[in-house]
Amino acid sequence: MKFAAIAIFLLSACIAGSYADKDFENEVYEKSTKFIQDFKRLGSAPDVSQYIPKRAGPLINYAKRYFAEKIIMTNEAPKEIKDLTCSACIGAAGSIIFDYETLGLSGEALTNILTPLCGVVLDKDVCRGAIENYLPELKYMMDNKGLKASRVCSLFLQGKCGDWEILNNWEIEVPPGKPEPEEPTLPSEGSSAYKVLHISDVHLDLSYTVGTVVDCGKPMCCMNSTEMTNDASKAAGVWGSFTCDLPVWTFQDMLMQIKENHGEEIDYIMITGDFPSHEVWAQSREWNLAHSKMMSEMVTEAFPDTLILPSVGNHESFPTNSYPPHDLNVPEFSIDWLYPTLAQYYSKWMPEDQQMKFVEEFSQRGHYSVVIKPGLRLVMVNPNGCLAHNFWLNWQWVDNSGVLQWLVETLHDAEIAGEKVHIMSHIPPGNGDCLGAWGRNYAKIIERFENTIRAQFFGHTHNDQFLVFYDAETQSRPVNFGFITPSVTTYTGLNPSYTIYTIDGPGESASYRVQNKEVYIFRLSEANNAGLAERPKYFKLYDVQNDLEMASLFPRDFDQVARRLATDDEYYAKYFRYYNHDSPGDEHSRRRVVCAAVTVSNIDDTKCDELMGAE
């Protein structure tokens, strides 16, 4: 056992990929091992600061910013930081896994060791809660399959860290017989069109408390557990706060205003997941389900007769991001507590004749497909096999739960039946926290079925974006694109928003392509200043056709937009304002913003380098 663990560790160290800084990794491994030994000798945690290598200083500062500002390591970090982070992760995780397996550390001892280590970059309460939440599944994996530091770190950090080549070395087969690509055309004059409401990332905070402090030192504030403040400039506002998730009454008012201003024209509604808030260290299964239930009841009350299409985000589960393979039949970890319950909440939204099929599909794997117009099928792709922060990818990283295989079969059936398809999913492929191989395989499927897929809708990033897919062989022909819809929640630094798409159809010649996208917001600071007696003033921030100066919204048009964003400063500044919902938002670099529009796998920088130059 001991030798096996040493062999695995050495092997993982040898094949650690391009981010390796072996000296630093060894130093972290030694210090971490010494910390664990001293812990065992003393019976409690010694002062952790004595065990931190000098070179870790910049890394700790960066990690603090990462957690505070959600900077994604793969996109933004300088190379030295990536090297250090990957090496520190492999060193520390390697020592902890080795000591667990060889010294027989108990779960409690592991919690007491990990809490001060985590406390170097995060609040102690947050650390303790997060460790208590995630340790049982990690322990189960260590006991039943073994965990490898170089895989754990590669998955969590993404990019080219640790075992990234092994984790990304898999392919999904697509069926032969691809039809010739069709060039999209504009609908004929006078043909019909309809409007769809899309809301994403609601992140309700059921405990939002006005007057609590907005910078509480934790990743999220303004909760009933947050302390109150007399300083009005630091107090949680009546309609929301930029460092917090959304009060229930703000969402309620948004739904009412949508109904008042667009109710008649909304044909159906898409909701792309993430209903619970970001206090991930203090949640439970019941608490997270309560958010999904309340959201579904609020939307039903506002739109009782409208077709509503939900999808699963990364926050519905407990712990957040934890989505075991659908066929894992271990009562403590099985996903059976979530999908069948959500299916019950949502089934009433489906067309009556498709409810049974919906419940069956959704209850099993948290995805579904449904015909929503004559000749138009909506396919909801569960993104949790792409979610790199889902520790269960250590258990099964090749097409977790068979989602991509199911997508291929569903699209093939649609192609044979002559249907057109809209795809709805939570996490855009290419995102920093979506497994690179998942993104690459997803894009391969999109390319194979480029004629059938008429639109794609994502959320998750909270920013307002788009994503162009290119042919894999030459990376020069834009074959499809997706919209990334801005969040309802203010977290972090964003005015609340909702989006309305205009779509060509239905009718004989319906293409079901999107003709326009309009984004509506209200200014949070103004609303808070006006007080609760006045409702927030929503207005149209922009629409894609006019404000991004696009004659049509086809893949080649978005390719042109991406190129222009790289070169035209004024145009970029305008786009960046929309990206952040015209609010303080995130200080993302231009490279990150532009590259996110052309990157479908976070281990392939080809298009990014083409547009922005190699780093």
Ligand SMILES: [Zn+2]
């Ligand atoms: Zn979200």
Ligand SMILES: [Zn+2]
């Ligand atoms: Zn999300």
